[in-house]
Amino acid sequence: MAYLLIVDDDEDFASTTATVLRKEGYDVQVELDIDSAVKSMQSKPPDLAILDVMFPEDASAGFELARSMRHESGKLKNIPILMLTAINTKFPLGFGSKDIDDRWMPVTEFLEKPVDFDVLRDKVAKLLRANRAND
């Protein structure tokens, strides 16, 4: 059973997403802040990390976590990352899937909130399949 880690400070959103993904048969863990997420990842690396971007203490903490996973941590380097955020490209300083970049936004996929469950389910399944194929 694939193990997914959701890191989002919005408990309502995170638990909804977790419910949908658990129903799909995944083992899902929710962490509401970055420190707990880092500890959780160190003790049990997930098969897929679903990250929010903006956190109360740092508006770009999600990016920072993604960067540290990709560039600093050997154990977490190859975990696919799905970024889920309410920000999109329609804003100055906004971003979207076109901005996925190894240095600035090193994530595997990007989805904008609110997200349709069908899209979420498909995306998660696709990322896990691709990761298994790479292994």
Add this chain to the structure above:
Amino acid sequence: MASDESIQPAVFELSLPQELPVDAEIKDSARSLPESLLMRNALWFCRVRWLVIATLVCYGALGLFPRSIDYLEIRSPGMWPFVMAGILTLFNLVFLFLARAKTFPSKIIFNLWGQIIVDLVILTGVVYFIGSLETNIAFTYLFHIVLSCVFFSRRQSLIVTIMAIVMFAACITAEYVLKILPSMSLFAESFHEQNHSPVLATLTVNFFFAIGIWLVVWYLASYLSSMVRRRDFELTGTNLRLIAAQEERARHMLATTHQLKAPFAAIYSNAQLLLQGYCGDIPDEALQVIQRITSRSRRLTTEIQEMLQLANLSSTSQQSLPHNRMVSTELLLWCKSQVDPIARERGITFKVNVRPVAMVGTEDHFKMLFVNLLSNAVIYSHRNGQVHICCYKGPDSEPVVTIADNGIGIQPDKLPHIFEEHYRTNEAVQHNKESSGLGLAIVKNIAELYGIRIRVESRFGFGTKFELKFPASNGSPGDNMKGETKWPIS
């Protein structure tokens, strides 16, 4: 457990907003010019010096034609212009080399001072040979005085003025008072040869007149120059503050969007949980209520986004925007891709005839403009309708974009109101309840910001066509794209 006393209280004092830190180079520019500009000026001085050298050589060459010398009733200059030109050439080459060799960029000020001192010494020599008091050649010192007022601080320009006075005084003293130098003059007869009695008095008066004029010129030029520089410094500061305010506004908008959209994303997700049966069976009536909650929260999310976009556009000035060069083909196809999903849902097809034309503006704004117009065209089309997207060069090479649909159209009396905020015709509301009525207000704001002329043509019940004429952006979209003849997309 630690006792109460062992925990030191943490203290934080809220500081008042501070002036923006101004770059050291900009701060220095209030007194003298920034280093980058001084560097350019050092090179410019060297270029101007070639003209002076050429003039000296020409004057020296005149001496090789005795008839012309006799005709002008002047003395033959001899070799001194060639010697001076030679010395100046040597120094000029050294200054050029030092200015271009970027090993000591911070030493450019020494280069400039070196140039000024050498120029003043050579000029004093020229003044002596041409006739320090017999001619007005001494006024050429004014060039150096005025230039130093422009490029240096007031104190430094005063030093240059005093140096000029000292050198001129030394020349006069050696030539006329101490008579250790033979009298030289361009003219055949000098004051020495005239042997008039009031020579010393004339010399003194002329000398003090000259330096009096120099000092007045220094005072006026340095005063005006420092005023201009201070104004420039203030403008730079204001500009920096404007840019910072613009960035702060964008950051604020991003944070506000997130704060407002995130709760609706949570509401939407929870409503979806109920709708999709994750929480067990729900009666049909309740499902309808949840459906309404879902669609309203989705609509509100879009509305929040549009309201923030509009607020941001209304408070934006064109001068403070980053301007990028875009190519119509890429831009319009990207915007089309954004509305493709809704178009597919409604069975709408696109007919695209876009030629590559250069557009200049802020990419985000142009995307907002076209996505709004295209989504309107799709939304207000009838099922299985067609939307035409055209782009071509107008008569003055300006980009022209037309977006036309064969949808519900707009009644003539309602047409003048469509760009008003929150305005929606009854027919539009009946056709599509989801819209906020802000899309065309956003389009209007962007059009005003960039001087885009919009013409709307509509036949009620048959469709609407928007024609956008952009200001000419002076040039083709790329070196390898000549006009609109290559790579049309259809």
